Amino acid sequence: QSVLTQPPSASGTPGQRVTFSCSGSSSNIGSNTVNWYQQLPGTAPKLLIYNDDQRPSGVPDRFSGSKSGTSASLAISGLQSEDEADYYCAAWDDSLNGSVFGTGTEVAVL
Amino acid sequence: EVQLVQSGAEVKKPGESLKISCKVSGYTFTNYWIGWVRQMPGKGLEWMGIIYPGDSDTRKSPSFQGQVTISADKSIKTAYLQWSSLKASDTAIYYCARGSGWFPGAGFDYWGHGTLVTVSS
Numbered sequence: 001q002s003v004l005t006q007p008p009s010a011s012g013t014p015g016q017r018v019t020f021s022c023s024g025s026s027s028n029i030g031s032n033t034v035n036w037y038q039q040l041p042g043t044a045p046k047l048l049i050y051n052d053d054q055r056p057s058g059v060p061d062r063f064s065g066s067k068s069g070t071s072a073s074l075a076i077s078g079l080q081s082e083d084e085a086d087y088y089c090a091a092w093d094d095s096l097n098g099s100v101f102g103t104g105t106e107v108a109v110l
Numbered sequence: 111e112v113q114l115v116q117s118g119a120e121v122k123k124p125g126e127s128l129k130i131s132c133k134v135s136g137y138t139f140t141n142y143w144i145g146w147v148r149q150m151p152g153k154g155l156e157w158m159g160i161i162y163p164g165d166s167d168t169r170k171s172p173s174f175q176g177q178v179t180i181s182a183d184k185s186i187k188t189a190y191l192q193w194s195s196l197k198a199s200d201t202a203i204y205y206c207a208r209g210s211g212w213f214p215g216a217g218f219d220y221w222g223h224g225t226l227v228t229v230s231s
Binding site: 002032033035037039044045046047049050051056086088090091092096097098099100101102103104 | 145147154155156157159160169170171172205207210213214215216217218219221222223224
């Protein structure tokens with residue numbers, strides 16, 4: 001059972017802004033940075049956001065991350081059909097001495 | 111170009127042993143963490159563990175302690191994940207991925223294509 005909780009699904013129409021959360025605790029998000037991954041159907045995950053709010057080279061600026069206290073959020077602005085995917089947050093957990101992934105959010109473009 | 115090439119799909123019986131591999135190229139193997147991630151059929155990602163090939167420092171999720179062994183061979187730039195006695199519940203896709211920084215919790219910036227392990231009698 002994951003210690004990082006995400007809503008199971010989120011949706012929007014093309015062009016809309018979608019935001020969803022990743023809720024943790026003081027031992028993970030509260031004391032370490034958050035990374036976000038995008039997993040398109042049938043493919044390996046891809047790093048989308050690292051260190052809470054940094055985008056790797058090549059990731060569109062439509063994707064943005066933020067963090068406050070023990071929660072983090074991922075926002076997708078100007079939603080596109082190719083954004084339909086599963087999204088996972090992840091953070092190091094000091095109590096576990098290892099990383100944990102969130103439960104995952106499936107994004108649908110209506 | 112950074113590449114992580116994983117070994118092919120495996121079909122095993124319960125109780126058998128298995129070792130899958132992740133061969134890297136395009137960067138200095140000993141300078142980056144390599145992690146393993148499990149994805150059971152239709153389920154989410156699970157962080158299994160991570161190894162720093164430079165000194166073999168290894169961290170493992172409590173969920174996988176005693177269940178798997180993570181190792182690395184610097185001479186052939188390859189990381190391994192192995193089981194001594196597989197269970198049907200080990201059926202999953204296993205990904206290797208490179209840690210992007212010095213900290214073991216840094217994001218995984220490059221991923222292998224995944225190895226499907228099927229355990230069935």
